[in-house]
Amino acid sequence: MNLWDRLATIDRRIIYLLVALGVIIPIVAKLSFRVTPLREVRQAYEEIEKLPPGSVVLFSIDYDAASMPELQPMLVAMLDHCFRKNLKVLMMGHWPLGLPLGQIALEQVAQKYHKKYGVDYAFLGFRPGVAAVMINLGKDLRQVFNTDYRGTPVDSLPVLRNVHNYNDIAILVGLEAGATGDAWVQFAQARYNQKIILGATAVVAPDLYPYLQAGQIVGLIGGLRGAADYEQLVQVPGPAFLGMPAQTIIHILVVVLIILGNLGYFARRQGGRR
Template identity: 55%
Template sequence: MNINRRIIYLLVAVVVTVPLIIKIAMPVRVSPPVQLAYDKLDELKPGSVVLLSTDYEAGTMPELYPMTIAILKHLFSRDIKVLLMSMYALGVPIGTMALDEVAAEYDKKYGEDYAILGFKPGLNVVIVAMGSEIRDAFPTDYAGTPLEDLPVMKGVDNYDDIPILIDLCSGSTLDSWVMFAQARFGQRIIAGCTAVMATSFYPYLNAGQIEGLIGGLKGAAEYEKLIESPAVATSGMPAQSFMHILILVLIIIGNISFFIERRRKRRS
């Protein structure tokens, strides 16, 4: 049994677009790792400064960008200040876009409520340098303004002054943050990642090396539920769920066809 690939493409298009058009509602159950991440951020005192590293690029934006927006909404709603950086060059403009969107919604001002440190190559070297003095790694912000001139940086010198670091990643940058920032300097970490990477990071969560884990679009939808602000991730869950069902159905059809064909050949 051979199904024309154009039929499969059509089925995929229908399964993805129809739930988005008619806005099918699906219940979202918050998982313990996401609840942990939310609780740790919710415990922060107003005026605290967190470091947000958007370590992903355009290819994983559908999963990680809604997560970024939800976390920023949570932080700004509680008057938490944000320092943005990235270990990916393209991660900075993505993070900046999210910051601009949410900062405008909550009337936050650059330099006072948030700052963009930018991108710096070197990964492990940068992480270690920031443990001693952030200005050793980032003397200026992304626009060239000395960090000393930014009010948000007052009293913020190294990890000791940052209660929580948030790494939103599509790759292995979390490994470096854990090995150097957490293990060497005791930095508390919350992680967000693509769904396919989540299973790789559960050992860090179980060992207490990270204090919360938000995985994929589902995790982003759960976080949107916690902050009571359903958005892109929540609306995208039905399409993702129906797509998974279609894949399972096609796999079952393929296996049934295989066994029928093999049985037919044996009889002949």
């Protein structure tokens, strides 16, 4: 087997080992790269930034643990931003298995800013029927959530006393690992003109660009890079910021592998012709 053959047939175990090292070394060595926030992330940040204190922001947890590395840092950074600006935070979700992740982040950041449950924030939980929930939220929130996740009537929570439908929600933040973001745009934005910011995994984010360009969403935070951008904007470096060197190294590794694979492929093809 000559060099070209070797290049075209690298053992997958070697590739796996390189990927593992490419992820582990930058994290263990605590490397950090400065990022220049993308325009769409800055837009999202500025929309939150210009809200007056006391405005209500509704978070929708539409992901689960599989997408946690990308979306959880995004959520923590955005919650930090909201609580720092004294905004009121409501949380709900369409992915029941991911909701506790949202709750963990909410409690953690609320504690940091000494916020009180029911006064500054509330956790509404999950209701089945994605589209129906979104439409009914536009008519009457109490029709969908008459109690919070603990079973406390929403009317007894000061944070929800004046929240009846989308008119009382300044911005809806959907954190998406699937197609729920499309439904938010179709039902909450198109029907009720609700202002929406979407955060999504890097795989889902390209699907959401048309909404951003059409002005149907006012900000888009895509993947770990988007989360790192937001962490940098709110100046709370977290897991996304620390994950950037690993992601950069893996991207470079993949490009190197593609180049090597193609070199081997063309050299072998050339050899075959002879």
